[in-house]
Amino acid sequence: MLARQIQRxxxxxxxxxxxxxLVVAEHNQKDVTGGTLSxxxxxxxxxxxxxVLVLGSQAAGIADQAAKIAGVSSVLHAADxxxxxxxxxxxxxxxxxxxxxKNFTHILAPSSNASKNYLPxxxxxxxxAPISDILAVxxxxxxxxxxxxxxxxxxxxxxxxxxxxTVRPTGFEKAATEGGSASVSPAPEAATVGKTQFVSEExxxxxxxxxxxxxxxxxxxxxxxxxxxxxxxxxxADKLNGAVGASxxxxxxxxxxxxxxxxxxxxxxxxxxxxxxxxxxAIQHLAGMKDSKTIVAINKDEExxxxxxxxxxxxxxxxxxxxxxxxxx
Amino acid sequence: xxxxxxxxxxxxxxxxxxxxxxGVELNNVxxxxxxxxxxxxxxxxxxxxxxxxxxxxxxxxGPKQAQETIRTALAMGADRGIHIETDLRTDQELQPLAVAKxxxxxxxxxxxxxxITGKQSIDADAAQTGPxxxxxxxxxxxxFASNVAVEGESLTVTRETDSGVETLKVALPAVVTADLRLNxxxxxxxxxxxxxxKKKIDVLAADSFGIDLxxxxxxxxxxxxxxxxxxxxxxxxxxxxxxxKNEAGVI
Numbered sequence: 001m002l003a004r005q006i007q008r009x010x011x012x013x014x015x016x017x018x019x020x021x022l023v024v025a026e027h028n029q030k031d032v033t034g035g036t037l038s039x040x041x042x043x044x045x046x047x048x049x050x051x052v053l054v055l056g057s058q059a060a061g062i063a064d065q066a067a068k069i070a071g072v073s074s075v076l077h078a079a080d081x082x083x084x085x086x087x088x089x090x091x092x093x094x095x096x097x098x099x100x101x102k103n104f105t106h107i108l109a110p111s112s113n114a115s116k117n118y119l120p121x122x123x124x125x126x127x128x129a130p131i132s133d134i135l136a137v138x139x140x141x142x143x144x145x146x147x148x149x150x151x152x153x154x155x156x157x158x159x160x161x162x163x164x165x166t167v168r169p170t171g172f173e174k175a176a177t178e179g180g181s182a183s184v185s186p187a188p189e190a191a192t193v194g195k196t197q198f199v200s201e202e203x204x205x206x207x208x209x210x211x212x213x214x215x216x217x218x219x220x221x222x223x224x225x226x227x228x229x230x231x232x233x234x235x236x237a238d239k240l241n242g243a244v245g246a247s248x249x250x251x252x253x254x255x256x257x258x259x260x261x262x263x264x265x266x267x268x269x270x271x272x273x274x275x276x277x278x279x280x281x282a283i284q285h286l287a288g289m290k291d292s293k294t295i296v297a298i299n300k301d302e303e304x305x306x307x308x309x310x311x312x313x314x315x316x317x318x319x320x321x322x323x324x325x326x327x328x329x
Numbered sequence: 330x331x332x333x334x335x336x337x338x339x340x341x342x343x344x345x346x347x348x349x350x351x352g353v354e355l356n357n358v359x360x361x362x363x364x365x366x367x368x369x370x371x372x373x374x375x376x377x378x379x380x381x382x383x384x385x386x387x388x389x390x391g392p393k394q395a396q397e398t399i400r401t402a403l404a405m406g407a408d409r410g411i412h413i414e415t416d417l418r419t420d421q422e423l424q425p426l427a428v429a430k431x432x433x434x435x436x437x438x439x440x441x442x443x444x445i446t447g448k449q450s451i452d453a454d455a456a457q458t459g460p461x462x463x464x465x466x467x468x469x470x471x472x473f474a475s476n477v478a479v480e481g482e483s484l485t486v487t488r489e490t491d492s493g494v495e496t497l498k499v500a501l502p503a504v505v506t507a508d509l510r511l512n513x514x515x516x517x518x519x520x521x522x523x524x525x526x527k528k529k530i531d532v533l534a535a536d537s538f539g540i541d542l543x544x545x546x547x548x549x550x551x552x553x554x555x556x557x558x559x560x561x562x563x564x565x566x567x568x569x570x571x572x573x574k575n576e577a578g579v580i
Contacts (some may be wrong), residue, residue, distance in 0.1 A: 077504055085495065088460060096418050117472045120425070120457040124464025129426040129545035132455045144503065147420070147454050148346045152353050154421070155550045195469035199485070201495035211492075216579075240580060248509070258475075258510060259493055264451065265345070265509055267491070273579040283345065294577040296569065302562075311560040312572050324566040329573070329580050 013243065017305045019140055021106040022098065024091075025066055026114060029053055029058045032066055034213040035110030037174035039167040043108055044071040044175070045137040051076060053187055055083035055091065060265045063184050070179035074145075076187035085201070088118040089193040091261025097190040104162065111166040111268075123164050130164040131156065135171035144171075149287035151266040162239045168210060170270035202304070204257050208234075211260065216242030216273045219262055219289070222249035223278020223299065223318055230255055232319075233277060236326045245269065245289075247279045263288035267313025298322065330479075330501075331441040332373045332382045334407065335432055336366040336389050337419065338398040338453045348553045352421055355539075362542060365447025366509040367405075367514040372477060373445050374406035375512065381479045384408050386439060390428055391419045396530055403525035404517030410528065411435065415535035417542060420452035423535075427542045428517045429461035434538050441502070443484075448473050448506040459506035469503045475510040 021043040033052075043050045047280045051074045054063045063077035075100065082090050095107065095118070107122070110116035111133050123130040135153070136144040143165070144158045211217065218237040220230055230244065237244045245262040246255065262269055264287035274292035279285060281297070281304055289295070290309050297310035298318050307313040314321055340346055341359040362370075366372075376382035388400035389395040390413040399410035413431055417423035436444065450455035456472075463470035470476075471486035475494060478485045484499045489508050499505075517525070535542060563569045573580045 010476070032337070062527070087497070088463075088472070092464065095387070113473050113488075116456045117460060120460035121464035121470065123426065123460045124429065125458070127426075129424055130455075130457050130461075131546065132457060135499060146554070147516070147551070148340070148353055148452055150554060151346050152348045153552050153554050154548050155552070157549055159545050159547065195500045196471070197498040199496040199498050201490070201493060203490075203493040206520045257493070258489055259491060265449070273573070273577070284342070290554075294573070294579050295557075295560070305563070309557050309560075311558070311577065312569055313560060313562045314566070314569050316565075321566055326567065328566060328570045 019046060019100070019105045020051050021046055021048060021108055022104040023052045024095070024107070024109040024115065025052050025054045025062070026110055026112060027056070027062050028056070030054065030062070032062060033110060034174050034210070035169040036179065036291040037069065038169040038172040039108045039110045040069055040175040041172040042134065042137055042167045042191070043106070045269060046106055046140050048105065048166055049073045051102070051104070052182070053078070055086070055094070057084055059094065061246050067182040067184050068178055068180050070176040072180045072182040075184045077184065078187040082192060085198040086114040086118060087196050088121050088197060088282065089195050091118040092121040092125060093190040093193055094187065096125045097188040099162065100124065100313045101188045106163045106165060108165045108167055110189070111168045115166050119164055119166055126162055126164070128160045128162050128164050129158070130166070131158060132166050134165055135168055149283050150290065160240060168268060170268055204259055208237060208306055209241065211245055212241040212267050214243035214269070214271055216240040217245050217262070217269050217271045217289070217292070218242055218275045218277065219245035219247065220250050220255070220277050220278030221247035222253065224255055226251060227255040232322050236322055237277070239326055239329060240273070242254060242271070242273070247285050269282055276306050277322055280304045281309065330382055330443060331384045331386070331439065332376060333386050333388060333436060333439060333441040333444045334373045335444070335446050335458070336367050336370060336387055336398050336402050337363040337394045337402065337450045338389060338391055339363045339420070339450055342451055348551055350550060352418065352548060352551050355418070360394065362401050363450045364448055364572050365449060365507055365509070368509070368511050369445040369447050370402045370405050370407060371512045371514040372507055376479065377406065385413060386441065387433060388413065388432070390415060390423065390431055390535060393409070395499060399530055400525050401517060403528045404522045408528065410530035412532045413535050414532060416544065421548045422544050422546050423542065424546060425455050425457035425461055426545060427540060428458050429465055430540045431535060431538055432462050433465045434540065443502060444504045446504065446506050448508050459504050463504035466504070469499045471497055471499045471503065472506040473508040474505050476506050477505055477511070489558070524554060
């Protein structure tokens, strides 16, 4: 009798502590992003059940795909066009409703402009301090995250009952897209807020690999001198099947669009090969690329700070070196 | 309309920080207004110049020296300042949720229609305070704004996304967070710096708000990132291609 009571108590204790993580997926209306797969890996490192939430008008089809991701135990879909642009107010309502029903211990999303928009709002509703951009999971409450443009790595411990986390994709391997067999069901319904309306968007179309997931990134800075000269980098990138990035100086000068910016306030990349051409290497730029496996710097100023992080530095005029490099590989 | 602009005092963006076990070294380090907060102040001033905004209140939460940051905002063109004093380290102990709660109390007292914050501070790199505040107030929000136009009771905001830009129509009152591309902040001129000394700064104690400021996130340790292995300089493109092929194996 007593033994059974104890057993029951132990069981209740264990279940009240059992971990369950919700990963909010991002997708391009067709496939989930690489960042989402990295967030699933982060979730499996935390432990416990992993649920993936797919939002938007195409959610049902993408949910079936998400169910195959290794490590995922269930998938929820909210197939409603009001989620297509991840409007913070609407996504927050849904996440709060899902949290009320399922009591997740962790809610994760891949770091992106979208998740940085809605996740803190969810924090306000749940009275939870969000955790931005984790690089590693130490245990269910303890994480590593970069501060000061990546110049100080903080080990932090959250005291909140629910953890709201954005996951830096470069910190985690991508989960396998095959091997899982999760159950798929609709997400809880949430009221429509309607305070913010989507009007329009301009999306840069490119046939090249996505900057954040490319194996090779070729970036240009002020040294390129004009937008036309970036053509040279596109040629090199195409030959290496890579993506093209840029420093803030190149974006501000109007050589290339904003979404190519690599750095503290742009994208964070960690490709196998990062080629920086005509980039001096300011702290803010290094924050976005210094975890790349191999860094090549091409710069005519041999004192440029970029040479302090490059594995291979070539002091040369990029206008002759880049075409020659394109030729010889 | 009244605009509230929160500004943060941070280690200057050009400083290479030194890491100590419990946080980066803040003594004898040059501090400045967070660059994104400058952009937020500038946008508020431009709204005033367009006769859209009637009054701009700059608020900063932090140690005594935060008043210098408020003075900078006043010299740029803000009308008055509010300093909410605390001894908590603003890069790790005073955290976005607590800041947002204080700002909420201030919004309820001052009733602005618009709050413009920077998109992130360059010390904690959290990018949370703006959307947290919007959530607490149940206001609409537009983060990472690169263009803001006020049209009657709503804002048309262009915001930067990962793949380009999108335009949203946002009901007022609202919280907007400023991205790098929103504007080019002006420099405070000497006469304006002198005039700013006469503008009023109200000082309040952070713990007078009855808000629990205890950090929810404990900083256990702060470390330098792993150092990269020293690289080499190659003589020419041929050597570079050889190294990439045979040593690094990346092409």
